[in-house]
Amino acid sequence: MRNPALILIFVLIIPALVAETATGKYYEKEKICKELKVFGIEKFREMVTVLYSQKFPNNKFEEVNCVVDDMTKLAEKCCKDDASPDCYDKGATEISEKSCGKNSPYPKHPGIEQCCTLQGQEKKLCLASLRYTADELPSLLEPTNEEICTQYNKEGSDYAIRYVYEFARRHRNIPAGFVLNATQTHMRMVERCCHPAAKISCFFQERLQLAGSNMFLRFLSNVCNNQVNLKSYKYGLSSYYGNLLGATFEEASTISSHFQSGLEKCCLQPQPECIMEELTSFHKVLCNESKLDDTTEEFRKCCRKPALDTLLCVDNLKRQARQSPDLTNPLSSQLCAEDKPHGVDRYLFFIGLRHASISLPVLTTALDHIQTTVAACCSAADITACLMEKESKLNKTTTLLSKMDDTCSQYFKLDLSAFKTMIQKKEQGEGAEMRAKTWVELATSCCSQHSIPQLCQKLTQDIIKYDNDYGI
């Protein structure tokens, strides 16, 4: 799911703005030089700033800026017509050595030491795949209008590039071009509204105008975060569309794989055009004329809007849980059949259909857990015996999934203190306090459809683990 070709964009030391692994070769230099030529040095530098700020959301601006400086200089030097053919490779290797050095001025990433013990291409791939875990992500508060103007007056010409950094670390998985666009828009607002002091009405007016594009960025950021971070996003998505459209397994799978392959291709591409095209073509699939009659009036209303507005509109619709066939029978070796319509995909789809209150990150994580258990059996010598042995484990996870779903629907109904009391009453015995705390955390952070995937993945895994450790 995390395509190495896409990760390469984030290569710590050797960033290929776009790299291909199709033939096992990396066309870094050619790609970089092409980007440089298209954008010009200033835009190129901003683009590189976005990529590194997205990669290092926890690091200081100065550290990020340092690696951006060196990478930009390298490109400038080695993309000249008379540069020697090994100029880029040599320089890139030097930078990679520098980053592994003890007094490296570059941002330090957790896990970097281990990568630095590797050599050559392996080292680069290792550095490329480093990601912050849920525990390590910064919590970022939006500055107030006054704070914005104070910063702007203080930092002067540095303000814009610092804003690029701030915006990029808040939107770590969207195409860099959107960050640059948002920065431009923000700069216009600040220039208009901060003179001589913060003008509240001016900010209000500007923000009102931007509401639409901000909503789109939030949507995009959410789906791209899911795509990049969730291991089994496609399973969750299929159930999601199954519920939303009342679609069959085959229809829902077609729709979800269309959406997902677009995200996979485009979320980490620097230019916005790729994702815009994909989303526009996805609109046609989602609002397929020949299927519209089977959907709800609300859904059809959304489909009458322009393509991107449709997606935002649909994103806000409530899903309906659906009954699904009894799943006891499919617990046979059919689960392991590769060719549809059998196989684990269908099994997970039907489990997912029953749960419409939990968010996709939670649903997906639980489905992934089930998938892993089944997959382990599929490679066993006696598949049926293995599945029978695992049946109670699978039952436990599906029961737990229902509990999460109920918990979220309670969470939406009750006020917070009543909700907490209800959870505390439910959890008894050994470890009750810790489990109650995790359940409350799961609900407050992860019931919303737009929850943070890394965090919710972790909380869901914790809940599954406690459930295994303590029983229900």
Ligand SMILES: *[C@@H]1O[C@H](CO)[C@@H](O)[C@H](O)[C@H]1NC(C)=O
């Ligand atoms: C850039 O931002 C403006 C809003 O300021 C928006 O209208 C436009 O569609 C954006 N372009 C892209 C490619 O996101």
Ligand SMILES: *[C@@H]1O[C@H](CO)[C@@H](O)[C@H](O)[C@H]1NC(C)=O
């Ligand atoms: C719409 O649905 C029909 C029937 O299933 C299918 O043949 C067609 O390819 C779909 N169109 C799009 C744009 O997905």
Ligand SMILES: *[C@@H]1O[C@H](CO)[C@@H](O)[C@H](O)[C@H]1NC(C)=O
């Ligand atoms: C699993 O759940 C099914 C349906 O609820 C039930 O028939 C079956 O006995 C359960 N199996 C185990 C081992 O708990």
